[in-house]
Amino acid sequence: MESGKAYNPAQKQQKTDLPGWQSKPGRSVFFAASKQAWWAVLICVFFGAVSFFSVSGFNFRDLKYSGDSITSDEVPHLTSGYYYLESGRYFLNPEHPPLVKDVSAVLIRLFLNPDFPEVSYDAPFPSEAEKEDLFFNKKIFPRVLEIENYHWDNRMLIFNPQSNPDLIILLARLSVIIFNSTLLFLLYLMLRKNFGQRTSLIALFLLSFSPLSFAHASLVTTDFASSVLQMSALGAFAFYLYLFSNDRKYKWWLGLSAFLFAAAYSAKFSSLAMLAPAFLGGAAYLAVRGFKRTSRTDLDNDYQGRSLMGRLAVYAIQYATLAIISLALTIGFYAAHVYNSDGEGIKSQLQANYPAKFPDSGKEILFRLADSNIFGRAAATYAIGISMVVNRVDSAGQSAYFMGKIYGSEGAGVWYFPVLYLLKLPLPIHFLSFVSLLLFIISVIFLIFKKPTRDVKNSPTPRVGFKNGLLSYFRTISPLSFVLAAFLAVFSYEALNSRLNIGIRHFMPAIFAALTLTAAGIGRYWNFGLGKFLTVRNVFFASALVVVFSAALSFPHYLSYYNLAGGGTDNGYKTATDSNYDWGQDVKRLGKWIKENNIETVYVDIFSLNAPKYYFGENFRYFNLKNDPPPPSGSYIAVSAMNLQNNIYDKNIPPEKKYSIFKNNLEARVGKTIFIFKTP
Structure with missing residues (x-):
């Protein structure tokens, strides 16, 4: 695309593009037919x-192992x-929005429809010994547990x-995988x-073939879906910006943007963080498009006589x-989840979770909403989730192992x-990002100091010097x-300023944005x-060939993946654990190891x-080992990578109580995350 001409999607299909399709004017993007969409x-x-298959394995006759x-x-x-689907209540796990959780329940409800304990207002607070009888036999879920957000017990449904x-x-995983693939x-x-066409396929490849994506798109978690929805929302919003800046019909795309923003909010609360940067990015684009040129003649006639400030004011509204x-x-989506929620329960959770740094007047307003109609209860419930996230981020009350500490x-x-961004993605992807960024910087420098060409000299606004050269370049973006x-x-x-450091998954939206920008650069300089x-x-x-090869070699252990700079998948636990490496995914493999080796006690x-x-x-x-004496000689100890590192690098644990005393007694390694030691 020639420098100096304003960005126009109608011109972005070049001869060197992969065969693509262009939707007809006015035709919905969702129904545009083209064989190239099959790529x-x-x-x-x-x-x-x-x-x-990375999480299910291939032995469907024995899913247990x-x-x-x-x-x-x-x-x-x-x-x-x-x-949620069974009760129409929203007191469990309110710290996460419901979208992905709803999706996970669809196929379970459709094909299995298992019983779920019924909420009982009369049941007293149970002891630990009484819970199995309540869940298994009486099928009762005491309300006192419900209001306390008792969601970690696997006996209520799964086991x-x-x-x-x-x-x-x-x-559950199949439901989420289908959903995530559709979102892609x-x-x-x-x-x-x-x-x-070309750049979108490059971006899709980079996002899809990252082990990080394979790992988190296959689990009943919110990070992948939230990241994809955020990128989709920003994509729809950006196309609205293009239409708006060119005085074309944009209301449908503005509405689609609002819908996708809402979908992202319904997947993860951190999606709210895109509101401010989306506005700033849009304002920057409109400012560049409408910036006054040095000549009286405007080559692109960007705003057709309207002032930049006037256009920005309309944009802000x-x-x-x-x-x-x-x-x-x-809030409307939440309303479908709280039709059986009672105001007293909502107020109880608000009282327990409302951040101390927030004004009391806010709590009073939320209390009144909790006692109002279904939409008020929905808004108050959404506020509970935000409150819990704020408290968690502020307290960061969870230990984390990172690089020996x-x-x-x-x-x-x-x-x-x-560090995790550099070590958890394939190295060729980083190389492509470097090439893309380097070419962008070179192009900017070149255009700033570029002398006028013959064609440019004949134009009323020759692109020479810092301002015109830079603006001309950015108008093509x-x-x-x-x-x-x-x-x-x-x-x-x-x-980077957050103290909640428990996994690269929390940084996934930024990673997806970076990879999409990488694709934009690669597509722009395709024939350079x-x-x-x-x-x-x-x-x-x-690079793509190496990425595919790396993904094949890493199968099926994508959650534990580290690139060669991070020591590879086998040694990645030495950098960081938790959801970066060990999330309990190898318990099945340990059970199989115990069975196959006829182990009496582990x-x-x-x-x-x-x-x-x-x-x-x-x-x-x-x-x-920290609290218990070592087992008898010849015994087997199974330690997961997370607990291993937390034990070895805890300065408060004496040397004789650390698993490092068994470093020469490693008997086996189950999957990637469980180490089997045999006591001497």
Whole structure:
């Protein structure tokens, strides 16, 4: 695309593009027919298949020991999602919005329809010994537990004797995988409207073939869906910006943007963070488009006589409308989950979770909403979730292992996310990002100091010097690039200053924005020569081949993936654990190891919310070397990577109580995350 001409999606399809399709004027992007869309369909279907088999395994006759066991966050999400559909109440797991949890319950409800304990207002607070009788036999869920957000107990649904745990987990994950794969295709459609066929396929490839995506799209968790929905929302919003800046019909895209913003809010509360950067990115794009030129003649006639400030004022009003509509849609979605919720229960959870730093007047307003109609209860329930997230981020009350140290509420520091970003993605993807950024910088410098060409001299506004050269270049850039750059900057700043450091998954929206911008750069400089026989296109295909090869070698252990710079998947636990490496996914494999090796007793110290008795039978004992004496000589100790690192690097644990005393007694390694030691 020639420098100096304003960005125009109608011109983005170049001869060197992969065969693409252009929707007819006025035709909905969702129904545009083209055989080239099948490239995206195939990628999304392949992504879904790899995600599914990476966690389900291939032994469908014995699901008990096939694939990954349920991970820690999946237990409350899966349980809560089914509880919402069964009860019409929203007191479990309010710290996460319901969208992904709802999706996880669809196939379970459709094909299995297991019983869920009925909420009882009369049942007293039970002892631990009484809970199994309540859940298994009486099928009662005491309200006192419900109001306390008792969502971690796997016995209410998943490991209830009347349930099929492995089939429940399989169907829940399958629901989410289908949903996430569909969202990927939606994102492709939004990117295609902004960038064209080639760049949208490059972006889809980078997002789909990352082990990070395979790992989190296959679980009943919110991070992947939220990230894709945020990118889709920003894509729709960016196309609205293009239409608005060119005085074309934009109301449909403004409405679609509001809907996708609401969908993102309904997946994860951190999606609210895109409101400010989206507005700033849009304002920057409109400012660049409408900036006064040095000549009286405006080459692009950007705003057709309207002042820049006037256009920005209209934009601000429309953005405020978008924000209000998206929040209203979110509350409407919540209303479908609280029709049986009572005001007293909502007020009880508000009282327990309302942040101390917030004004008391806000709590009083929420109390009144809780006692009002269904929409008031929905708004108050949404506020409970936001309150819980604010408290969690402020307290960061969870220890984290990172690069040889244990961190508490102070957090792991500003380098936590940058280091994991570099180590948890394939190195060729980083190389492509470097090439894209380098070419962008070179192009900007070149155009700033470029001398006028013959064609430019004949134009009324020759592009020479800092202002005209830079503005001419940025006018050729898609509005989505402006929006994503603003989003990446703001989100990264907030993340780097956060003290809640328990996984790169919390940084996934920024990663997706960075990869999409990488794709935009690669697509823009597709035929740029890097040497006599080397172009950016060649570099991309070579890098893509390595990425695919890396994904194949890492199968099925995508959750534990680290690139070679991070020591590879086998040694990644030495950098960071928790959801970066060990989320309890190898419990099934440990059960299979116990069975195949006829082990009588295993002492287990594993990070998991699974039911050990279901997988291990009576062949296990709970164990913690910090508090318990070493077992008899010849005994087997199974320690998960997270607990291993938290023990070894805890300065408050004496040397004789650390698992490092068994470093020469490693008997086996189950999956990637469980170490089996044999006591001397």
